[in-house]
Amino acid sequence: MSEVETQNKRKQLYKSNTPLLMQGNEACAWGALAAGCMFFGGYPITPSTEIAEMLARYLPQIGGHFIQMEDEIASIASVIGASVAGAKSMTATSGPGFSLMQENLGYAYMAEVPCVVVNVQRGGPSTGLPTKVAQGEMMQAKWGTHGDYFPIVLVPSSVKECFDLTIRAFNLSEKFRSPVVVLSDEVLGHMREIVSLPPQDELEIITCTRPNEPPEWYRHFEITPDYLSPMASFGEGYRFHLTGLTHDEYGFPTSKQKEIVDKLEKLRLKTARHIDEIADVRLDLMDDAHIMVLAYGSTARAARQAIRIARKKRFKVGMVQPLTIWPFPDDIVGRLLEKVDLVIVPELNQGQIIGEVKRLCQRHIKIVGLNRFDGELITPAQIVDKIKEERP
Amino acid sequence: MDQMSNVTHKYLRPKKSFPNVWCPGCGIGIAMGAMIRAIDGLGLDKNQVAVVSGIGCTARIPVYLDFNTLHTTHGRPLAFATGVKLANPKMKVIVVSGDGDLLAIGGNHFIHAARRNMDITCILVNNYIYGMTGGQYSPTTPFKKLSSTGPYGMIEQSFDPAELARTAGATFVARGTVFHASQLSRLMSQAINRHGFSFVEVISNCHTQYGRLNREGSAVKMIQWQKDHAVPVSVAAKKTPEELEDKFITGVLYEQEKPGYVEEYQKIIDRFSRESTESMVRVTES
Numbered sequence: 222m223s224e225v226e227t228q229n230k231r232k233q234l235y236k237s238n239t240p241l242l243m244q245g246n247e248a249c250a251w252g253a254l255a256a257g258c259m260f261f262g263g264y265p266i267t268p269s270t271e272i273a274e275m276l277a278r279y280l281p282q283i284g285g286h287f288i289q290m291e292d293e294i295a296s297i298a299s300v301i302g303a304s305v306a307g308a309k310s311m312t313a314t315s316g317p318g319f320s321l322m323q324e325n326l327g328y329a330y331m332a333e334v335p336c337v338v339v340n341v342q343r344g345g346p347s348t349g350l351p352t353k354v355a356q357g358e359m360m361q362a363k364w365g366t367h368g369d370y371f372p373i374v375l376v377p378s379s380v381k382e383c384f385d386l387t388i389r390a391f392n393l394s395e396k397f398r399s400p401v402v403v404l405s406d407e408v409l410g411h412m413r414e415i416v417s418l419p420p421q422d423e424l425e426i427i428t429c430t431r432p433n434e435p436p437e438w439y440r441h442f443e444i445t446p447d448y449l450s451p452m453a454s455f456g457e458g459y460r461f462h463l464t465g466l467t468h469d470e471y472g473f474p475t476s477k478q479k480e481i482v483d484k485l486e487k488l489r490l491k492t493a494r495h496i497d498e499i500a501d502v503r504l505d506l507m508d509d510a511h512i513m514v515l516a517y518g519s520t521a522r523a524a525r526q527a528i529r530i531a532r533k534k535r536f537k538v539g540m541v542q543p544l545t546i547w548p549f550p551d552d553i554v555g556r557l558l559e560k561v562d563l564v565i566v567p568e569l570n571q572g573q574i575i576g577e578v579k580r581l582c583q584r585h586i587k588i589v590g591l592n593r594f595d596g597e598l599i600t601p602a603q604i605v606d607k608i609k610e611e612r613p
Numbered sequence: 614m615d616q617m618s619n620v621t622h623k624y625l626r627p628k629k630s631f632p633n634v635w636c637p638g639c640g641i642g643i644a645m646g647a648m649i650r651a652i653d654g655l656g657l658d659k660n661q662v663a664v665v666s667g668i669g670c671t672a673r674i675p676v677y678l679d680f681n682t683l684h685t686t687h688g689r690p691l692a693f694a695t696g697v698k699l700a701n702p703k704m705k706v707i708v709v710s711g712d713g714d715l716l717a718i719g720g721n722h723f724i725h726a727a728r729r730n731m732d733i734t735c736i737l738v739n740n741y742i743y744g745m746t747g748g749q750y751s752p753t754t755p756f757k758k759l760s761s762t763g764p765y766g767m768i769e770q771s772f773d774p775a776e777l778a779r780t781a782g783a784t785f786v787a788r789g790t791v792f793h794a795s796q797l798s799r800l801m802s803q804a805i806n807r808h809g810f811s812f813v814e815v816i817s818n819c820h821t822q823y824g825r826l827n828r829e830g831s832a833v834k835m836i837q838w839q840k841d842h843a844v845p846v847s848v849a850a851k852k853t854p855e856e857l858e859d860k861f862i863t864g865v866l867y868e869q870e871k872p873g874y875v876e877e878y879q880k881i882i883d884r885f886s887r888e889s890t891e892s893m894v895r896v897t898e899s
């Protein structure tokens with residue numbers, strides 16, 4: 222199928238400005254299609270499977286490819302291979318599958334291959350609670366693979382955000398030539414909400430800059446002033462080499478100290494130097510707040526309601542919701558922490574992101590977790606009660 | 614000979630500094646040369662060839678070659694290659710792998726790529742041992758043979774890789790040796806020229822690990838062993854099982870036409886290119 226034909230087919234599929242009732246997982250799949258995803262390799266696992274099922278159905282209709290691989294190790298490998306060969310690529314999974322993907326995810330960080338991984342979180346460790354919600358992989362998404370690397374991880378909290386952040390994940394992965402993880406969860410994945418998708422031509426779709434020099438001069442990992450290297454794909458005449466070994470700017474393995482340091486620093490600096498563009502924090506009633514509720518994902522839904530209830534009871538409370546959780550929005554959260562004297566961090570785990578808040582806080586204020594890990598959501602009432610308990 | 618090396622040079626990377634990582638006398642270089650001549654003989658466009666490998670001595674082949682090259686993680690080259698092929702079905706995708714890489718850690722990917730009849734040429738350099746990590750036993754280490762992790766001799770049964778490929782669904786299966794380099798090149802050429810999952814097992818020598826541990830002598834002696842133990846398919850047909858007991862058969866072992874993933878998927882795409890696309894059918898309007 223030609224590129225024009227693909228575009229036409231994509232337009233036929235996509236329906237904008239119409240209220241549609243859809244699941245978070247479906248919204249992820251539509252986001253992927255809208256972002257230009259042309260390859261999905263995956264392995265079934267609850268509660269993520271609907272994403273695979275949707276793309277199995279729709280990808281061939283636009284000339285893309287779907288394959289159900291033999292496991293999640295193979296899934297992410299196929300996704301990386303497809304990306305290297307020029308297709309915007311993605312996989313979706315849940316806890317156990319995300320664990321299996323870690324080694325090859327590390328490969329993609331090292332070899333700077335764009336791709337998107339959606340992890341629809343469920344209870345863990347191990348098989349845990351397959352059909353129940355959790356936010357257990359907040360730290361795994363940051364530190365899951367071995368070595369020193371700097372991942373980009375996004376966390377939606379509604380069906381519409383599943384759509385938006387999947388597109389954003391593709392855009393960031395292209396721009397920064399890196400895997401981007403979307404940490405959804407069981408509730409978001411399966412919950413249905415009415416959304417109206419924006420027209421396709423109003424969406425911002427980013428594709429990695431292409432090299433304009435002749436192949437002989439091309440350096441696939443060129444260290445540029447902004448640390449972002451143009452990207453060629455297999456089959457375009459550049460014939461570059463990719464390896465998970467530490468490599469020079471051409472991609473050839475190196476053991477020269479300077480080249481090792483340059484490479485590893487590039488992995489850090491390409492996100493660190495663009496943190497303002499990557500960071501995405503939603504603030505709610507924070508202007509005059511003395512109490513901060515920092516919440517993300519499906520927990521943020523309860524928090525949003527909770528702060529409104531608490532405001533009616535005269536608590537000066539606001540909410541901070543990082544939509545980009547990694548790199549953690551240090552500057553934004555750090556500044557806000559200076560204005561409050563109580564922070565509540567509700568999480569569907571035994572305390573993961575609260576560690577980041579404590580790390581950033583320079584003053585002696587109370588930072589307390591509200592943790593639930595029985596497979597159920599934190600309710601607005603629980604958050605309100607927590608506020609009352611800490612501020613009697 | 615001169616002509617041969619001229620051909621080889623055309624496909625080596627000018628920027629990649631030699632010497633290579635391999636021990637002098639290692640069969641991997643011969644296998645690489647045979648592969649280059651096969652590709653050259655087929656007149657393939659360098660830009661349309663991808664060579665994918667995992668981890669190991671064999672897996673270092675791609676870095677020297679002037680193609681689209683992908684050196685991946687241990688055991689996973691076929692899974693990466695599957696993505697490359699599906700994203701760019703025009704490309705010739707060749708996987709080079711060691712016996713540990715392909716059949717131990719990568720065994721699952723191997724049988725499934727074969728089962729799908731995925732359009733990939735898979736070249737196994739079988740040296741009966743883990744070369745790179747220092748001589749640990751692999752799924753092809755023969756019974757009783759010594760290895761660094763089997764110091765009392767191999768007590769596991771081994772895989773016959775070609776037989777495994779065939780039963781898993783490969784549609785072309787061949788075996789050659791690094792001693793019979795010209796034949797090897799011809800087998801590789803046939804494999805690369807086909808659709809579907811084509812598999813070539815290359816019997817090779819790792820004198821540094823396997824040879825040393827099992828007192829099988831120098832590279833030359835080990836390659837000589839290949840000459841003495843290889844029986845061409847046509848000759849083998851006339852021999853009794855007893856006569857073939859410590860021998861291995863070389864040549865094209867199996868060939869069959871079967872639908873493969875890439876072409877079957879293309880049929881689905883083609884169907885949609887004729888028909889109109891459905892529109893968000895599963896989403897209920899409210």
Ligand SMILES: Cc1ncc(C[n+]2csc(CCOP(=O)(O)OP(=O)(O)O)c2C)c(N)n1
Nearest residue numbers: 669670671687711712713714742743744745
């Ligand atoms: C996940 C993982 N486990 C283990 C290793 C270590 N390792 C590197 S190469 C290798 C074995 C290679 O043997 P083989 O595939 O037979 O190739 P050869 O070196 O003999 O060509 C192992 C175990 C690794 N790189 N990655």
Ligand code: SF4
Nearest residue numbers: 635636639670744819
């Ligand atoms: S260790 Fe063995 S397989 Fe590896 S290069 Fe040396 S001889 Fe070849």
